[in-house]
Amino acid sequence: MTDHGPQPVERELPTEEARDLLELVRDLVRREIEPEAAAQEEAGLFPRELFRLLSSSGLLALPYAEEFGGGAQPYAVYLQVLEELAAARLTVGLGVSVHTLACHALAGYGTKAQQSEHLPAMLGGGLLGAYCLSEPSAGSDAASLRTRATRSGDEWVLEGTKAWITHGGIADFYTVMARTGDEGAHGITAFLVPGDAPGLEAAPPERKMGMKGSPTAQLHFDGVRIPDERRVGEVGQGFAIALDALDSGRLGISACAVGLAQAALDEALAYTAERRQFGRPLADFQGLRFMLADMATQIEAGRALYLAAARLRDAGRPFSRQAAMAKLFCTDAAMRVTTDAVQLLGGYGYTADFPVERYMREAKMLQIVEGTNQIQRLVVARHLMGPESH
Incomplete structure (x- = not known):
């Protein structure tokens, strides 16, 4: 029988430090997030103590300067960490993204005195x-x-x-x-x-x-x-500050969307490898294989798109258009992938016994926050047609 099932995501990590960081995150995910994710979401519980742990571990400070307690990591690395957290539980990934967004104004536009006074506590002092x-x-x-x-x-x-x-x-x-x-x-x-x-x-x-x-x-x-x-x-200057923050925040939402979609694909792969119909695994049927292939392709394309935008940001180049494209594509892809995951699991996919129905409900939200996807299309079109277009 063919070996089916989810495979580890290959990451683009430029340094040994970044690779060690990802191992830290994956270990934290296995120990602290995955075991309680489904039950806490069902109960509507926010993991406040977990965010204090993330803060003390430096995971709420990754893209900010070391001078104020930040991790000084490239945005492309930070976003891949965010994807891992969102794949384990979107409440956590999104929460880290929102916290990072909330720190953006002070880190980018505050005075040195303001930054020295407030940023260390915001980045590593257990604050949210x-x-x-x-x-x-x-x-x-x-x-x-x-x-x-x-x-x-x-x-x-x-x-x-x-x-x-x-x-x-x-x-x-x-x-x-x-x-x-x-x-x-x-x-x-x-x-x-x-x-x-x-x-x-x-x-x-x-x-x-x-x-x-x-x-x-x-x-x-x-x-x-x-x-x-x-x-x-x-x-x-506030509106300009807000828009600048949203460009980076949209990349955070993009990474969260890819993480959520990856979790849905992994669940679908595991289920179709185990579930047998007509004497063989579901994953051996060509029609279902094509669905899985399309899901994986959308995830890889979304990941490549948000990383390309992040590399522009890390190089100090304009990335607003690419951020809007990434947010648009990745969140639409997450909606398609999670919906297909529910379909692949059949009746089980529609029950709360499996996480894919939760993933599908969560994906809908990502198409709305930090600028609806209709707004992202407007942003992209204005970049293409020039600032005078309406």
Whole structure:
């Protein structure tokens, strides 16, 4: 009989340090994530202690500078670590991606004094971050956000509501975009808001079709006073900071999507190798082999696309178009692959006894977050046709 079953993913790791890092991650996944992933997701439990372990292990700081406690790893390495975490449990992979996104503004636009004061704790001090851009009436049209920050002496007073915030209500700090000027993109400023700031309250978590272990909630700012020292970047620079962060964040979502799809393929391979029909394994039937081949091809293509974009980022070259392409392709591929995995498992795939139905529900979310895939198509088209196109 032909040897069937999932094979280890070949990684593009440039150094011995990066290879050791991946072994650390795989060992952590086997010991700390995989055994409880399904039960915790079903119960809607967020693994807060695990994130403290990730922080102390340096896994919440990988792409940032050593000067402030970061791992100084290339983005291409960080994303492959993220893929491994997401394959084990998307709540964990996505959580690391969101935390990295929340640190981006301060790491890229903060003053040296701000970075020295806050980044070590954010990167390796056990803290968990969240990123606050979307609002109930400002999702894809983020430039129309209404949360306002009004200057009051040496402070800013924040009023408004943020929506769809991953880690909303449990984060230790929030990177918040608020309006400080006129309507439009140029009137927005970034702030670093402590999670326990007076006047900041979280609504009950949203009830979602998937990602039940990852809390998503609205945040209400009712006279939240923030010292000017916690303003990140220049007044009015917030929207540019937000878009810059989202380019990198979209690569994180891409890696998570590939990890989720890989987990679904591995499950399908294991099932079709073991399940027998008409006297032979399902994996020996040509029609099912073609499905598996298509799934694997989409995963490899997505991985190559996000790594190509990451290499551009690591080289200091523009990568916004490629990030949008990667987010679009990888998350659409994850939706197709997880749906096919459910189909390959037949009736079992539709039950909660196997993880592929959860993977399919989780994949849907990835097509929506950090810019829907319709928005990614707009971004790509504008790059192709020039900035004056609409």
